[in-house]
Amino acid sequence: MSLSWSKLATDGNARAGVLSTAHGDVPTPVFMPVGTAGTVKGMTADSVRATGAKIVLGNTYHLMLRPGAERVARLGGLHKLMDWPGPILTDSGGFQVMSLAKLRKLDADGVTFRSHIDGRAHRLTPEISTEIQHQLDATITMAFDECTPFPATEKQARTSMELSMKWATRSRAAFVPRDGYGQFGIVQGGVYPDLRAESVSALTDIDFEGYAIGGLAVGEGQEMMFTVLESTVPHLPQDRPRYLMGVGTPNDLIGAVARGIDMFDCVIPTRAGRTARAYTSWGVANLRNARFADDAGPLDPACGCLACQKHCRAYMHHLFRAGEMLGPMLLTWHNIAYYQDLMNRLREAIITGNLQEISAQIQAGWQEGDQT
Numbered sequence: 001m002s003l004s005w006s007k008l009a010t011d012g013n014a015r016a017g018v019l020s021t022a023h024g025d026v027p028t029p030v031f032m033p034v035g036t037a038g039t040v041k042g043m044t045a046d047s048v049r050a051t052g053a054k055i056v057l058g059n060t061y062h063l064m065l066r067p068g069a070e071r072v073a074r075l076g077g078l079h080k081l082m083d084w085p086g087p088i089l090t091d092s093g094g095f096q097v098m099s100l101a102k103l104r105k106l107d108a109d110g111v112t113f114r115s116h117i118d119g120r121a122h123r124l125t126p127e128i129s130t131e132i133q134h135q136l137d138a139t140i141t142m143a144f145d146e147c148t149p150f151p152a153t154e155k156q157a158r159t160s161m162e163l164s165m166k167w168a169t170r171s172r173a174a175f176v177p178r179d180g181y182g183q184f185g186i187v188q189g190g191v192y193p194d195l196r197a198e199s200v201s202a203l204t205d206i207d208f209e210g211y212a213i214g215g216l217a218v219g220e221g222q223e224m225m226f227t228v229l230e231s232t233v234p235h236l237p238q239d240r241p242r243y244l245m246g247v248g249t250p251n252d253l254i255g256a257v258a259r260g261i262d263m264f265d266c267v268i269p270t271r272a273g274r275t276a277r278a279y280t281s282w283g284v285a286n287l288r289n290a291r292f293a294d295d296a297g298p299l300d301p302a303c304g305c306l307a308c309q310k311h312c313r314a315y316m317h318h319l320f321r322a323g324e325m326l327g328p329m330l331l332t333w334h335n336i337a338y339y340q341d342l343m344n345r346l347r348e349a350i351i352t353g354n355l356q357e358i359s360a361q362i363q364a365g366w367q368e369g370d371q372t
Contacts, residue, residue: 003140003182003209005241005262009351013233013260016350019055019241021139022180023079023087026054028241028262029347031253031339032089034270037062038072038082041270042325042332045083051305051333052340054086055139057265060132061093061100064122065115069135077137089265090138092129092171092186095147095214095246106146108163126170130183134176141183142212143171148190150219157190164188165202172206182209184243190215191224193231200235211236212243213261217252226255233260250279250342250366254359257346269339273332276320280338281362283369287331292317305337306330 005028009016019026033040033048035056040048048056058078063069075081078088094111097104101113101122110125129144145164148157168185175183185203189195203211213232216225229244236242243263244256253264269279276287280300285292287299295313303309307316307330319327342362349358 001179002177003180005210005239007239009353011350011353011355012258014258014346014350014355015260015262016347017241017262019087019262020180021087021182022178023085023139024054026087027344027347029253029257029343029350030055030263031343032057032263032265033336033339034265034267035082035084035088036267037066038078040332040336042273042329043336047306047333048084048336049086051337052344053336056084056086056088058082058088058090058136058138059093059096060090060129060136060142061096061124063090063136064093064124064132065117069132073135073137077135079137087139088137089140089184089243090133090136090142091245092133092142092144093124094129094145094186097124098147098149108166110144110167111146126167127174130171130174139181140210141171141175141181143168143183143185143208145186145188145214147218148188148215150190150215152190154190154192154195157188157192157195161188161190161195161199165199168203168206168208172208184208184210184212184241186212186214186245187232187236188215189232191220191228193228196228196232197235200232204237208240210241210243210263212245212263214245216244217247217266222248222252222255225252226259229256229259229261236260250339251363253339253342254346254362257350258355258359264343269335270332273335274328276327276331277335278316278331279335280369281365283366285370287313287316287327288320289317289370299334300338303334303337303341305334307334 104113126144133141148160185208244261281302292313349355
């Protein structure tokens with residue numbers, strides 16, 4: 001039996017459910033920490049688990065460049081290599097080819113590019129991307145697509161979307177079905193509702209285990225992103241998981257959950273952890289700011305992570321000012337824990353039917369932060 005999603009409750013358009021996989025069950029809505037190259041930066045697998053995370057993300061583009069998919073397979077797969085027996089979703093590499101690769105050359109069959117690491121030539125096609133994800137032993141494989149840039153004219157967005165739909169068909173044909181594993185198609189179409197609807201129709205005809213919405217959080221702004229979700233989500237199947245790729249801030253997550261999204265990933269909490277930005281119940285704070293130099297209070301009184309339970313804001317401030325690596329490690333742990341707690345609160349609110357009230361309470365608490 002392939003990967004599946006079951007609905008437990010709804011509140012408006014928001015959904016609470018369970019994603020069932022060969023590597024364990026995942027309550028949704030869920031935030032997936034980004035482990036791009038086989039590691040969530042600055043964290044051991046045990047510390048990631050301690051935040052409550054049930055599923056993580058890896059990336060085809062980065063792992064094919066180093067250490068190489070064949071090597072990962074020889075070493076027992078990504079689950080064994082990174083000490084993560086739980087589910088792993090792997091991005092297909094399409095976004096990274098667009099954003100990182102050098103001398104990118106797109107054709108109807110795939111993409112030829114040069115590595116941003118050493119300049120060597122590589123090629124990705126739907127078949128190659130799907131095979132690499134199979135070698136990595138991804139629980140959830142993503143169809144290979146072209147991430148439509150922003151801004152794009154309607155004509156450009158259509159050309160890009162139609163190419164991605166052709167690649168989706170080829171990705172599906174290359175996918176090897178296994179019990180508890182699945183493949184997601186990716187909805188494209190830029191900011192154009194009719195193109196998004198056409199993309200959903202094409203993908204549902206192919207019939208994937210889940211559906212992702214790609215090509216957002218690329219510069220269009222939150223208001224436009226929410227508008228696209230409002231016009232796209234109603235077309236998606238009710239009985240399949242919905243994944244908004246590369247999103248986002250806590251406020252983004254609250255808004256997208258309310259619009260019916262089940263799964264998220266983003267580098268924001270880990271990147272912020274490395275740059276002294278803390279996401280807390282009292283707002284976003286820059287721990288380099290002098291206001292924290294003598295602050296003996298916990299980073300977030302509402303959080304049970306190691307940083308909040310063992311250390312004060314003044315110590316965290318000191319670590320970043322002194323350039324100590326423990327600062328980014330602790331704050332990354334905290335930020336991931338905050339995101340996990342946020343998703344748990346939203347899920348419980350959906351189940352109890354008071355999502356709007358709980359969301360407003362969470363947002364009201366952010367007023368004290370630096371917002372920097």
